[in-house]
Amino acid sequence: MILTVNHVTTYDYDAPMGAAVQSLRMFPSRFEGQRVIEWDVSVEGGLRGGSFRDGAGDRVEGWSIRPPVDEVAITVKGQVETFDTSGVLRGHRELVHPMAYLRETVATWIDDSLAALAEEAVAGATEDLNRAHRLSAAISEAIAYKPGATHSHTTAAEALAQGEGVCQDHAHALVAVARCVDLPARYVSGYLFATDDGTPHEAAHAWGEIWVAGIGWIGFDPANKCCPDERYIRLGSGLDAREAAPIRGITQGSGEERLHVTVALDQVQQ
Amino acid sequence: MTEYFNEMFDGGKVRQPYNGLDGWMREMPSELRAMKQAEAEALFRRIGITFAVYGEGGDPDRLIPFDMFPRVFTQPEWRKLERGIKQRARALNAFLLDVYGRGEIVRAGRIPARLVYQNDAYERAVSGFIPPRGIYSHIVGVDLVRTGPDQFYVLEDNCRTPSGVSYMLENREIMMRMFPQLFRENRIEPVDGYSDALRRTLASVAPTKCEGEPTVAILTPGHFNSAYYEHSFLADLMGVELVEGPDLFCEGGFCWMRTTEGPKKLDVIYRRIDDAFLDPLCFRPDSMLGIPGLMDVYRSGGVSICSAPGAGVADDKAIYTFVPEMVRFYLGEEPLLENVPTWQCAKKDDCKYVLENLSELVVKEVHGSGGYGMLVGPKSTKEQIENFRHKIEDNPENYIAQPTLALSTTPTFVEEGVAPRHVDLRPYCLVGEKVELVPGGLTRVALTEGSLVVNSSQGGGVKDTWVLAE
Known part of the structure; x- marks a missing residue:
């Protein structure tokens, strides 16, 4: 599948602000499931900073905008050819030891309910792959997709208690329960192309990856009850949404910030 | 009753390193002693060196007691220690480079993976990044205790930002001022080369993008920090800027220092703040001390940070047990300094x-x-x-x-005269283009009779530490 991406993120402020600094993780991962045809990230009026690939294989680029800043607009435009690898992150070069992904964070803190859900889901399952599938299915079951029910700081435990949430909540809950049964897991951010089959989804998407010894990292998307396939574009990963965020930024000043996002994914007919 | 090794007296006999101090001690009238002690205190107060060593907290304005009785090592004793400390500093750095790379020592089963990768101090954000010269810990403070003429143990390693070196320098300065004749009569190796050596070490790890003479600065959390005196003292001695987070900003892949003549590119940051506060974009988002974007600049080779973020995983108490194993694994040598059984x-x-x-x-x-x-x-x-x-x-x-180790004692001035008190030692090993160690360190002394705890927060003091020239 060839997918085009047009993604514009705008922060505007009601008062002139000081300098803005951004750390962007908005470049498609290099692995067998995707090949970049073209890709461009730019920040309007910004200065490009250092760029590097981190130990987890993500490309990160720094940007800054000199003051006064009244708007930060980040534009991503590109075209990627994708392939279905059944969720397996094959051919992805990275260095980080899987065990570094067993650590809990505030957003993925394991409470009694998450622990109970994890234990119940994997009961009787011995193989890690099977356990991972069961955990993902259990999260799909336990948290219904409902936009607006949660916010960006909702934790996995809170989303489970509420029983509803969006892809971020599903992904947080999945990595939390996986770590709970000693399976290294991480939060992945990327894009999802919407086909017209009526499945709920968000174009700017998030899912989880679980480490299965002998196979490697495998993606699971509890929000859509599947493993990532050719409809997905993977950008980067981290212990939770904050770490994996495509955009991390700070704008100095006390003005009120408003966020606008437009994401368009289209399939190029061949 | 435990026998403690007395570094000066072997029975009634004076051990050779202390020959030069025996007469000095005996001939000093008690009035003179009291006067000198008061003078020393006044000098310390005047220069303002009142911080707590090693971030121990407590009253930041409290003066740490200075004991005028020097602690002495002979040249052969020191050389042996020096070899052991340098070996340890090399092994710790090799370990850091390894665990942020392929993790060979874990693959080889010599250290449990869990201990490394699940350690809170393991910083995933720098895995895969190779700092200049592959060095993570540029100043290694190795805390040592002595239990016999030839027996030393390492208590702990400090790979992040070991403090206290300003005491090493000031203690010497004050001793030389108060007792110049001691320094004429004894041939004592100088320690004042430390600041030049530190400056050289820092400059030698400038990033690849740096052209020409590197600009170095010390990053401090500010004057409310208990070690602020040391930060400004070292900046002065090295002739470099002392900066705080708001003095710096990142742009175009470099880190810049705001100066009255406009922004100046900064190449090497000797930071005296913790990893968590370096960059709110990468670490704690609520950090007011950090510089947004610094970690991106660092990881793309625009600036060097000393010690490198993530260095703390090597000085964790659980990792400590494995340092002798690191020496064997990376250097193929037998450890010269022993760990305390743990x-x-x-x-x-x-x-x-x-x-x-x-x-x-x-x-x-x-x-x-x-x-x-x-x-x-x-x-x-x-x-x-x-x-x-x-x-x-x-x-x-x-x-x-x-x-419980039988820590050695050295003579110390106490109310009643001179009495043995327990001591430890922290030398500062510099790791850059060269691995070097100035001949000396910080001796801490437990001033309370019988106490084995030398920490300043627990009533410890400090001493000048001599290494005799041959």
Whole structure:
């Protein structure tokens, strides 16, 4: 599948602000499931900073905008050819030891309910792959997709208690329960192309990856009850949404910030 | 009754290194001594060196007692120590480079993966990044104790930002001012080369993008920090800027320092703030001390940070046990300095042993520092021991235990005259283009009679430390 991406993120402020600094993780991962045809990230009026690939294989680029800043607009435009690898992150070069992904964070803190859900889901399952599938299915079951029910700081435990949430909540809950049964897991951010089959989804998407010894990292998307396939574009990963965020930024000043996002994914007919 | 090694007296005989001090001690009238002690105190107050060593907290304006009786090493003693410390500093750096790379030592099964990768100090954000010259810890403070003429043990390593070096320099300065004749009569190796050596070390790890003479600065959390004096003292000695977070900004892949003549590119940051506060974009988002974007600049080779973020995983108390293994694994050498045997309460058998022998052991918190939250079995009451027993039972992972070491003593001025007091030693090893060690270090002394705790927060003082030239 060839997918085009047009993604514009705008922060505007009601008062002139000081300098803005951004750390962007908005470049498609290099692995067998995707090949970049073209890709461009730019920040309007910004200065490009250092760029590097981190130990987890993500490309990160720094940007800054000199003051006064009244708007930060980040534009991503590109075209990627994708392939279905059944969720397996094959051919992805990275260095980080899987065990570094067993650590809990505030957003993925394991409470009694998450622990109970994890234990119940994997009961009787011995193989890690099977356990991972069961955990993902259990999260799909336990948290219904409902936009607006949660916010960006909702934790996995809170989303489970509420029983509803969006892809971020599903992904947080999945990595939390996986770590709970000693399976290294991480939060992945990327894009999802919407086909017209009526499945709920968000174009700017998030899912989880679980480490299965002998196979490697495998993606699971509890929000859509599947493993990532050719409809997905993977950008980067981290212990939770904050770490994996495509955009991390700070704008100095006390003005009120408003966020606008437009994401368009289209399939190029061949 | 434990026998303690007295570094000056062997029975009634004066050991050779202290020959030059025996007469000085005997001939000093007590009035002169009191006068000199007052003078020393006044000098310390005037220069403002009142901070707590090693981030121990406590009253930042409290003066740490200075004991005028120097502690002395001979050249052969020192050379042996020096070789051991340098070896350890090289091994610790090799370990850091390895665990942020392929992790060969873990693959080889020599250190448990969990201990490294699940360690809070393991910084995933820098894995895969190779700092200039592959060095993570540029200033390694190795804390040593002595138990016999040839027996030294390493208590702990400090790979992040070991403090206290300003005491090493000031103690010497003050001794030379007060007792110039001692420095004429004895040939003592100088320590004042430290600041030049530190400057050279820092400049030698400038990033690849740096052209020409590197600009170095010390990054401090500010004047409210207990070690602020040391930060400004070192900046002065090296002739570099002392900066705080708001003085710096990132742009175009570099880190810049705001100056009256406009922005100046900064190449090497000797930071005296913790990883968590370096960059709110990468670490703690609520950090007011950090510089947004610094970690991106660092990881793309625009600036060097000393010590490198993530260096703390090498000086964790649980990792400490494995340092001799690191020496063998990376250097193919036998460790020259010994570790103190350590029981990990996280291990069932170890924990059982510890609980059965609490009255003879020293128990410490795994992440603790500064002599707080520790139990010195032989010096504790039954009640204190029982109290600690419950703490260990509740949270065994949090504790390690070591035998109570018979720390050596050196003569120390006390109210009644001169008496033996227990000491330790922290030399500062610099790792850059070269691995170097100035001949000396910081000697801490437990001023309370019989006390084995030398931390300044627990009534410890400091001494000038001499290495005799041959």
